[in-house]
């Protein structure tokens with residue numbers, strides 16, 4: 620076995636390499652476990668791809684690939700999809716110019732200190748925070764579109780089935796009450812913290828990346844306030860500003876890309 624070299628990275632930044640790795644892993648590894656995709660799963664796939672085609676702030680060749688896959692999926696009316704035909708589209712066997720989904724995973728901000736830590740689940744959270752923030756900046760975006768795509772993807776395909784059932788429970792509680800794009804970004808942030816809280820100290824926690832209520836005061840002092848009785852509370856307006864900056868497309872680092 621080859622020991623992966625640690626890639627130095629800035630812990631307070633977001634890396635395109637993780638986002639592209641999330642695409643590769645979800646589309647070429649998790650989906651490949653479903654040789655035939657139909658019914659609910661097919662609509663989940665369509666929601667996921669259409670959100671990626673619309674909001675993924677990628678390199679031009681990656682956006683082109685996602686848009687071509689989306690157009691292809693939207694046009695075909697069949698009730699069943701063979702994964703192998705999707706795979707041909709992902710690998711661009713039709714040789715559409717300047718359209719590529721890079722092969723393989725390269726975790727950077729989502730590296731774990733052991734192979735079973737972090738990686739793909741970390742990159743899915745990151746991807747969807749980025750997408751909710753992109754939607755805020757997109758005129759005409761529908762408030763629930765990104766969250767529904769995440770919910771559908773996780774429900775149909777996310778390999779961690781316990782995660783999927785936890786997430787579905789949270790979504791069922793109140794996701795449909797989200798009425799605006801900013802509220803959608805905040806909903807995901809808040810639920811992610813609930814998951815962090817539940818998993819703090821769990822065996823799945825990488826000791827070098829403890830589960831905390833995020834963003835910590837070092838990252839965003841203004842996000843935190845103390846109530847008169849001494850309890851902590853979030854300043855959601857500041858959290859929203861912070862999310863929009865932290866996950867913004869202009870701030871994504873392009874290190875380690877081929």
Ligand code: FAD
Nearest residue numbers: 737740741743744781782785786808811812814823828833
């Ligand atoms: P992650 O929680 O994956 O976070 C990735 C990065 O996002 C962090 O490093 C930080 O920079 C940033 N971040 C952290 N918190 C927030 C926040 N609140 N808002 C915005 N950004 C933040 N694992 C289980 O064991 N049980 C589960 O039920 C479970 N449910 C999951 C549901 C979903 C939808 C997903 C995507 C993952 C789930 N996981 C679950 C996996 C788990 O949440 C972590 O992704 C995994 O343990 C890796 O943790 P991590 O340290 O890389 O940080």
